[in-house]
């Protein structure tokens with residue numbers, strides 16, 4: 001049956017000139033190829049068929065036959081076709097394995113970038129994984145009120161915990177709005193879109209020119225603004241914006257004052273930015289809401305884990321911001337999500353917006369967030385991998401690096417050098433954490449070749465290459481993965 005699929009082969013095109021080729025030779029080669037049916041009856045494929053199923057093996061056989069046909073057509077397989085055919089069962093088995101294996105795979109993050117956007121940002125807490133499994137392997141009360149037997153709301157599961165965490169300091173901070181509500185959407189970009197659309201559709205939003213940021217992966221404030229159907233009203237200059245600039249721009253079309261946290265860059269030198277409290281006072285005076293896109297949502301003062309100067313969600317709310325948006329998988333250390341916390345009346349309007357339905361998250365996200373937030377409620381910060389990694393001292397990392405550096409393999413040189421880990425994920429651009437790095441060199445291999453070999457392992461080890469050297473930062477490697485790193489280095 002496969003033979004009927006063969007391409008016509010009477011001629012080949014060389015530099016635009018049609019030259020007749022000895023049609024028989026290629027046709028003969030094609031004739032040697034077995035059909036899919038014949039392959040499926042081969043005894044050496046019986047075992048893989050019984051294990052993986054006939055459909056998967058037939059698909060793989062088609063792929064292998066197609067590539068053999070392509071080789072013949074390209075004239076690359078003249079006399080070797082018998083050799084290729086002798087290995088066809090192995091080729092099919094390899095193809096089955098490849099097509100049935102996951103594309104999304106675990107990797108070892110040796111880059112020292114804790115919230116590495118390309119590597120999945122925050123690793124989840126063990127309790128989050130357990131809760132995901134418990135809540136989603138069967139049914140759950142996602143939108144069901146067990147006490148009344150009535151339909152419930154999915155946000156209640158995390159709203160209560162955010163309320164707990166964000167009202168902790170109510171007593172200490174008079175400005176905190178009385179009732180704080182929180183809703184969760186797909187990511188922070190979605191949260192900003194929902195908030196702008198709800199609070200400012202058809203009207204103007206005032207933003208400082210120093211805050212018209214782009215966050216990696218094509219999130220640009222002006223673009224999100226236009227998608228939300230609000231009009232951007234820029235004020236001030238790149239380096240200096242004053243409260244008066246906002247005040248002068250307010251008119252009857254103004255719906256919102258927006259502050260955007262410069263989460264992945266810094267402006268230094270001759271600069272000015274109003275205090276949040278000043279903006280909040282202006283917003284109250286003119287009866288406008290003030291929103292802050294915080295980006296990274298630190299839920300407590302992170303100086304205790306070495307991250308200085310990163311504003312917290314409470315700082316914003318305490319300064320009088322009405323709505324704060326932040327990511328679930330940056331400094332919070334949970335799953336991908338966009339979180340909107342703030343004045344209950346404004347958050348209720350966002351919940352009622354039909355966009356909320358389009359941007360809502362599923363039970364997996366609620367389960368991950370609920371477990372992560374519970375760790376915060378219990379002050380068990382080390383249960384959250386990203387926070388635990390930030391918290392690691394250089395000495396503790398140094399001891400592990402020494403153990404790895406002690407291995408001997410011919411041609412391999414391992415040196416311990418001082419360096420810095422970074423938070424990443426567009427969070428805390430100025431925060432760096434001192435660390436010990438392992439510099440890897442090997443005779444006869446360039447740095448790029450070494451890092452390619454480390455990536456080719458299973459699991460892949462993703463390293464940094466700096467100034468022609470491969471550097472491994474154990475801060476972002478889980479201690480139980482150190483042995484895998486040792487094996488990967490030996491395999492170089």
Ligand SMILES: *Cc1c(COP(=O)(O)O)cnc(C)c1O
Nearest residue numbers: 187188189215263294295327426
């Ligand atoms: C990271 C970030 C975003 C985008 O958040 P995602 O969760 O990646 O969608 C938006 N605004 C700011 C200020 C950020 O730092």
